[in-house]
Amino acid sequence: MTCKLCGTGGLPLFYTQGDRQQYKFYRCLRCRLVVYDTRTGVNQAKYIVSRVDPAAPTRQNRGHRQTYAFIRRHARPPAGGRLLDLGCGDGTVLWLARRDGWDVRGVELFPEHTKLVRDTLGLDVETADIMSYEGEEGAWDCVVLTHVLEHLPDPVAGLAKIRRLLKPGGVGVLEFPNIDAFDARLRRLLARLGIHRRRYAPDYVPGHVQEFCRASFLRAAERAGLALERWETYAINPVKYALFRHVPIGNKARVLVRRPR
Template sequence: MTSTAAMRTRQVDACILCGTAGRMLHQGLHDRLFGIPGTWSIRKCGAPDCGLLWLDPAPVEDDVGKPYATYYTHDASGDARRSLKAIFVRNIVRCLNLLLLPLGIRRKRFLASTIYLAGMKPGRLLDVGCGDGAVLDRLRGMGWQVEGVEVDPKAVESARRDLGLSVRQGTLAQAAFAADTFDAVVLSHVIEHVHDPVALLRECRRILNRGGCLVLVTPNAASFGHAWFGEHWLHLDPPRHLHLFTLSALRRAALAAGISRVEAFTTPAQAESTFIDSEAIRTGARFRLSESPAAVSTACRAFLFQARALLCSLRRGDTGEEIVLKASK
């Protein structure tokens, strides 16, 4: 075990899913978003039917919360979104996106906004890692009886105070829900943050009702954006992202958790926002997650990137920025 500033770390040489040794993919990485001290590397599993990426060294489990002290769910300011320049640029983006309608972008983004639950009969739903509750609030508006669980106390406070949501603080295991409780369990950009993703999936399966639906969304390690930006890709996000999955790696994790009825695919729906943030990382520009691009030129380049990502996904199917896994019990 070593120490990176105030954070204790451990070496991780082999894949947690298949045991294969990893080769170094990216080295000398720093926290590009919030400036947590330390230098990080990312390894890739050598097994061609896996391809998992992982952080090496990784924070020890007791210290894994330290990189989240200034996480984006803590800041609800909307001033940047309300500026006249931001409004103008967003209108340019909307006009450009009309050109992508023949490629199905509207449908892809609609499905993403519903966490891929559109058309499913609402029931009791749990959002694991619900953050400040924005997604839960949207799903509540679709008729679901929603609950959340979140480790971040500031995000929990915001979800309860601002949206009146029922959110438990802690991990899913600590929440200790009864078996066969929920009709749907959703995890959006959560599994990449945990030390033991198989245990997390196993617990999700346990609390899911018979016939219930598990929906998981996570960054795709084999995405067009990762190939384009390399070490500057937003979703590497050291030291918060401990594991990044390919389609085959995520299927392997689900199977290890006893989940066999699985549909998994990738989507390029969020490629535009990935470009904006990854480009800011590449150029060293000041940025905040989820803001509009600061210039029309950036908006135009983001549009072109989105178009390329859509076309690449149509040709290959496994290059979308996010993996979506849907499973039933």
């Protein structure tokens, strides 16, 4: 395996998934990126949602509210800012932003999502693959990419796309798993020692093609011409969130990057 970030070859095995340990993830010792060997297959279809209700008291909506609160804290432009959500899913972040005065648009891979979000919330959403999406260059104050980066075959190209779409000085808000979270490290240790291995459904196939930590994300952002301004970790649980925002050991990262002026 070769590292997608720095080109180092012969990456060592880092961990496996699946009940037969058939899914293999390798780690670059130089830039810390974790790369999945996709020859054993990738499953992206498991992320389909079938219901849209931004006001429902669900765990997922609590997550969306955290995302928007972060945007509001760090990316609030003068009135009338433009926000683009790449991979907008059920549209809740767009819905929250529009309610707060942003001019919003969404892009979604699955046509089922696009239709659902348009019909239910009346939001401007189009169906496109993020990697082939052209969009309006240099037009956005904020570009959002949540739980998408780990799925993109070429993550640096995805980040470079965010840079092109942003106005100079505009910000990107991203969320993705933090592979160096405390519980992820503990799980890997227990598996290595043979004490405990996660059980997998018989039809389990990984959905992520790479995983980031702070160091590998910083490197990817820099290669794409974006400056990393904030790195926080989070959990949906409010008590854990209060801790992880300040002690960055949570299993999901929430970051702010800026296109330099």
